[in-house]
Amino acid sequence: MHTKVYGHRGAMGEYPENTMLAFQKAVDAGVDGLEIDVHLTRDGEVIVIHDEHVDRTTDGSGAVKDMSFHTLRRLSAGCSFGTFEKYDPVMWGQERIPTLEEVMELVAHNDIDLNIELKTNVYEYEGIEEKVRDIVREYGYSDKVIYSSFHLPSLLRMQAIDPEARIAWLTSKVPLWPIDQMEELSLEALHVGYRSILKHPGRITGIEDRIRVWTVNEVWEAEKLLDHGVQTLMTNYPEKMMSLVERE
Ligand code: G3P
């Protein structure tokens, strides 16, 4: 069994989340995949940012859906993280909100998985599923992309427009009968809050390889999850978690 580690928003424990810097650092640590969040700008560009608004992670203000790509691109995506130990005002200050294409370039170049979380649970962003699918297809990367969302209609839409799409439902708590849920919705996997697995490890018996957990940042917790058969860990600290995997 090969444990997989995905860098959550890149390596957000140590670098500015969802930036090319954080993604590159996760790649440098040797991750098997990246987890990113996508939204749609007013003029229809798929960009990589966690929140619906830019206020927390950039030096700007406003909702992504109301802003043009040009305006968003002028913001710094790194300068809000001045309390981080590794903060470098010059280097981090230059980080921009990435496009999905930029992340595709990086993952394709390094031949690693990409988990695209469709952040459609607040605003539905009409047409985002088609745009994301088209970009992934442009790179011929459908095999290594996993779509996830808390918002089920978005996943169903992705299934409808791309029957080959790999779909995972995001949930904080592991369902009572996860296998039923996966069959009913034709899900490849469930992406589950790791604490719920620690609480109910029996619920994933037999389907351990179809569970990916978020977001585990402590080695002792990761070790417990591996003991329960979990095979894919999403973490904010890829470097630390990779050392755990290397000890296997
Ligand atoms: O994909 C798992 C995790 O990223 C979901 O929560 O809020 O970090 O996007 P959040």
Ligand code: CA
């Ligand atoms: Ca996410």
